[in-house]
Amino acid sequence: MKKEKRYYQIRIDYFWLSILAVIIVISIIIAYYASAHEQTSSQLVSTKHRADIDVTFDDLRSSLENTSECYLCGNAEESLMSYFRNFDTIGLISLNDWYVIDFPLKNYDENGNEVESATSTSFLSGNTGEISYSSDGTPSRGMASIDVTLLENYEIDTNMLEDHLCQNCLSKVAASLEYRKTDGENKEAIPLCIVDFKTLEIYSLQDYWRAYFVRDYYVEMDFDDNIVRTEVFYLPERI
Structure with missing residues (x-):
């Protein structure tokens, strides 16, 4: 017996909320790594500036x-x-x-x-x-x-x-x-x-x-x- 294909429907407002949530999470991750890189670079510059x-x-x-x-x-x-x-x-x-x-x-x-x-x-x-x-x-x-x-x-x-x-x-x-x-x-x-x-x-x-x-x-x-x-x-x- 041939199985019927099942389809799930998502409300349009839920769909866009999910997309927005994913975008927010990705933005937070990018901002975190950018801040960590900037802090590391700043420490390297500071160390170089404060050489004995x-x-x-x-x-x-x-x-x-x-x-x-x-x-x-x-x-x-x-x-x-x-x-x-x-x-x-x-x-x-x-x-x-x-x-x-x-x-x-x-x-x-x-x-x-x-x-x-x-x-x-x-x-x-x-x-x-x-x-x-x-x-x-x-x-x-x-x-x-x-x-x-x-x-x-x-x-x-x-x-x-x-x-x-x-x-x-x-x-x-x-x-x-x-x-x-x-x-x-x-x-x-x-x-x-x-x-x-x-x-x-x-x-x-x-x-x-x-x-x-x-x-x-x-x-x-x-x-x-x-x-x-x-x-x-x-x-x-x-x-």
Whole structure:
């Protein structure tokens, strides 16, 4: 027996509602994927825009003719390094005016000889026009600190360094000034460094450092806006 074909009728309004629903669903799917693609592209552009940049000072060249007048290794009257080189400790240098501050970790006489003394704490503060600072230390405990507040919108005075440092010392200071910033970020090199009075080696005080050893001295750093805080501990190796 031959089967009869069956036909189903749909009301015209239901038909068009179904078509409209399908169109809406497809539109939502397209909009979702378009938004996801745009967000991914935006993240890629943002990542590319925020790439890290290493800033260096390799192009600095000394213009100092008389190297014996070098502020670091020489005997220039304007620098206190010829005095501090008598001490077997470390210090901090404000590079824009070459103001040297020692960490009071040991007691010395006028000839640079270390002397024993009763427990005492020293405190010193001042303002050089480039920085304001405060330092304190307890030599008997081998601990000291220096807090430095920098001027607003500070910048490193490279001309001063080129005029008063020999090329060897200038290269060491320049290496300590290297820093990293994000592309488009308004950031400058911090015009400070740590100096070893015995070896005349220079160590960075840029904000990507948090701690390191300088011979037997452990240095910790903290940064808050224009304030640089350094703590130093004398930690000789036990024999």
